[in-house]
Amino acid sequence: MRLLIVGANSDIAKESAKVFAENGFDLILANRDIDGLKDFKKDIQLRYNKKVDLVELDLLELSKIDDFYHGLGEIDGVIIASGIMYEQSEAFIDNQKTLETININYTSVVLLLNLIARSFAKRKYGFIVGISSVAGDRGRKTNFIYGSSKAGFSTYLSGLRNYLFDMNVQVLTVKPGFVDTKMTANLDLPSNLTAQPNEVAQDIFNAYKNKKDIIYSKSIWKIIMLIIRHIPEFIFKRLSI
Amino acid sequence: MELNSWGMYPKIKSNITKLSQIDLNSYLEEIEEFIPYGNGRSYGDSALNSNILYCKDTNYFLDFDEKNGVLKVQAGVTLAEIIEVFVPKGWFLQITPGTKFITVGGAIASDIHGKNHHKSGCFSQYIEEFSIALVNGDIKRVKRDDELFRATCGGMGLTGVILDATIRLKKINSKNINQITIKTKNLKETFEAFDEYKDYPYSVAWIDCLASDDDIGKCLLMVGDFDDDGDLDYKAKKRLNIPFNFPSFALNNLSVKAFNYLYYNKAPNGISKQVVDIDSFFYPLDSIRNWNKIYGKNGFTQYQFILPLESSYDGLKDILQTISNSGKGSFLAVLKLYGKANQNFLSFPLEGYSLALDFKIEKGLFELLNQLDKIVLKYGGRIYLTKDVRVSKATFEAGYDKIDIFREFRKDYKMDIKFNSLQSKRVKI
Numbered sequence: 324m325r326l327l328i329v330g331a332n333s334d335i336a337k338e339s340a341k342v343f344a345e346n347g348f349d350l351i352l353a354n355r356d357i358d359g360l361k362d363f364k365k366d367i368q369l370r371y372n373k374k375v376d377l378v379e380l381d382l383l384e385l386s387k388i389d390d391f392y393h394g395l396g397e398i399d400g401v402i403i404a405s406g407i408m409y410e411q412s413e414a415f416i417d418n419q420k421t422l423e424t425i426n427i428n429y430t431s432v433v434l435l436l437n438l439i440a441r442s443f444a445k446r447k448y449g450f451i452v453g454i455s456s457v458a459g460d461r462g463r464k465t466n467f468i469y470g471s472s473k474a475g476f477s478t479y480l481s482g483l484r485n486y487l488f489d490m491n492v493q494v495l496t497v498k499p500g501f502v503d504t505k506m507t508a509n510l511d512l513p514s515n516l517t518a519q520p521n522e523v524a525q526d527i528f529n530a531y532k533n534k535k536d537i538i539y540s541k542s543i544w545k546i547i548m549l550i551i552r553h554i555p556e557f558i559f560k561r562l563s564i
Numbered sequence: 565m566e567l568n569s570w571g572m573y574p575k576i577k578s579n580i581t582k583l584s585q586i587d588l589n590s591y592l593e594e595i596e597e598f599i600p601y602g603n604g605r606s607y608g609d610s611a612l613n614s615n616i617l618y619c620k621d622t623n624y625f626l627d628f629d630e631k632n633g634v635l636k637v638q639a640g641v642t643l644a645e646i647i648e649v650f651v652p653k654g655w656f657l658q659i660t661p662g663t664k665f666i667t668v669g670g671a672i673a674s675d676i677h678g679k680n681h682h683k684s685g686c687f688s689q690y691i692e693e694f695s696i697a698l699v700n701g702d703i704k705r706v707k708r709d710d711e712l713f714r715a716t717c718g719g720m721g722l723t724g725v726i727l728d729a730t731i732r733l734k735k736i737n738s739k740n741i742n743q744i745t746i747k748t749k750n751l752k753e754t755f756e757a758f759d760e761y762k763d764y765p766y767s768v769a770w771i772d773c774l775a776s777d778d779d780i781g782k783c784l785l786m787v788g789d790f791d792d793d794g795d796l797d798y799k800a801k802k803r804l805n806i807p808f809n810f811p812s813f814a815l816n817n818l819s820v821k822a823f824n825y826l827y828y829n830k831a832p833n834g835i836s837k838q839v840v841d842i843d844s845f846f847y848p849l850d851s852i853r854n855w856n857k858i859y860g861k862n863g864f865t866q867y868q869f870i871l872p873l874e875s876s877y878d879g880l881k882d883i884l885q886t887i888s889n890s891g892k893g894s895f896l897a898v899l900k901l902y903g904k905a906n907q908n909f910l911s912f913p914l915e916g917y918s919l920a921l922d923f924k925i926e927k928g929l930f931e932l933l934n935q936l937d938k939i940v941l942k943y944g945g946r947i948y949l950t951k952d953v954r955v956s957k958a959t960f961e962a963g964y965d966k967i968d969i970f971r972e973f974r975k976d977y978k979m980d981i982k983f984n985s986l987q988s989k990r991v992k993i
Binding site for chain 2: 334362363365366369370503504505508514517519
């Protein structure tokens with residue numbers, strides 16, 4: 324079994340890599356900076372005795388995604404764990420940052436998943452895990468550039484799941500709430516709503532095992548987002564959340 | 565994230581920073597004072613302060629020399645992780661304490677010891693080298709003959725942030741241990757049994773500390789060694805969970821008495837033999853994930869002291885009598901024979917006997933412990949900082965003859981400005 328992890332330097336990606344390696348997967352770790360992953364590669368090899376390949380991938384170079392894909396070889400599954408989140412106030416006034424957000428969180432991974440999904444569909448097996456975000460469930464004034472890129476990604480995954488259902492390919496959408504990672508290190512997060520990266524990774528593996536479609540992590544976020552999605556727009560637009 | 569120590573006392577609010585998420589240099593520059601924190605298994609306030617640097621998730625396995633069993637890991641790796649990976653390959657830890665849920669960094673900071681101290685010494689004896697970030701951000705690779713080695717091993721995290729360590733593992737040919745249990749009737753018999761079985765690499769005794777008069781010091785002594793049957797099929801056991809704090813009245817004199825009675829009496833009289841696995845032999849309490857909750861929400865502490873060999877018998881008799889008179893039950897009382905002390909400034913072990921007692925925090929406890937302190941000092945003993953939450957400066961320093969060297973060392977390197985715990989401030993290290 325061979326698993327591709329895109330955005331492998333993220334905390335959730337690394338913890339997921341460990342859980343899948345522990346359960347028998349060889350890994351391809353794709354990231355912009357692979358030098359930073361050398362110690363991690365050694366760690367996985369020592370702990371789990373699994374094969375690990377490091378492959379360079381810059382998601383902002385959209386024209387190179389084809390070549391990246393064709394260099395991969397056979398894979399059984401993929402986890403898309405890449406993502407970028409700028410402060411809304413910064414991204415809003417900076418086209419470069421807005422474009423990076425959209426291209427890293429949406430455009431690039433859609434291009435890549437198009438290729439992977441077509442090959443999985445043809446051979447009729449495989450699994451695709453996309454790490455989206457609760458921020459994609461509804462646009463809020465504090466985070467709507469990042470949020471809309473994740474909304475696009477969630478919608479893509481939902482359609483992909485529908486398309487691949489007949490081809491025996493699982494598509495799992497993961498929507499983490501707050502997670503204690505490098506990305507959120509400067510935010511003051513409420514501890515009872517905040518997952519540790521290894522909890523999210525375990526949730527992902529369980530959901531893959533149990534053929535789930537969409538999971539929230541922590542699961543309490545399913546209820547929170549259910550409520551948030553159902554607030555009427557004429558009220559929602561007045562809120563600061 | 566909220567962090568406590570294992571005793572869940574005291575409970576304080578801290579600013580927690582993860583080593584994995586920051587640039588250590590700028591943290592060291594900006595932060596006022598802090599203490600590194602591993603997996604929070606020290607019992608008291610050794611790893612607590614208003615600022616905590618959480619180190620456990622900086623935990624790569626970095627290298628392994630299969631021929632010589634030499635392992636290099638980042639300091640956040642836990643002993644449990646090492647065992648899980650390396651027991652199936654025929655390697656075990658040279659030294660392990662009674663829980664495997666401690667980090668390598670914590671093992672160094674406490675210079676931990678285990679059931680084989682009388683034969684094999686402390687954790688530091690099997691460290692080839694380690695690296696540590698000093699107060700100015702410099703990263704030093706520390707060798708065995710460096711002064712920084714003697715200060716850091718047992719130094720309670722007060723010399724810097726331990727980043728990685730290279731340790732020697734122990735070759736084993738089985739995950740099973742041949743155990744012999746010896747039931748004794750009083751302290752005299754207990755000492756005789758320790759002496760008789762001192763050639764076994766592992767030994768530890770459970771003492772019924774509510775026994776009184778002639779029965780004082782009766783125990784179950786458990787000794788053992790690894791089998792040679794080639795069975796290395798080790799998988800960590802699933803653990804039970806205690807989902808909530810027990811009400812604090814659950815553990816009282818009566819229930820402790822009942823437990824001790826049952827535990828002592830279920831073992832056969834005299835000498836018996838068992839084959840047990842690594843987890844049951846070394847880590848009996850780890851099978852319950854958070855057994856610390858049985859002491860209730862007020863928490864508990866462990867009182868662990870050691871007495872020199874020549875005064876051990878009289879001192880223990882005195883102390884066990886005092887505890888028995890007080891009627892304060894200790895659920896767990898663990899007695900152990902130790903080998904020679906090492907050169908580290910603050911390592912706990914010295915040649916003699918150590919007793920460790922768990923007590924729930926309640927009215928009157930600290931008065932009893934102050935009373936015990938006096939007896940410990942009278943017999944030339946000392947207190948283990950890793951378990952402590954209340955010892956006074958005077959009692960602490962009377963037991964450690966190298967404390968002033970350590971204090972000077974900290975001053976010279978300006979470590980005393982940045983690296984502090986509630987404990988280090990209390991006992992003025």
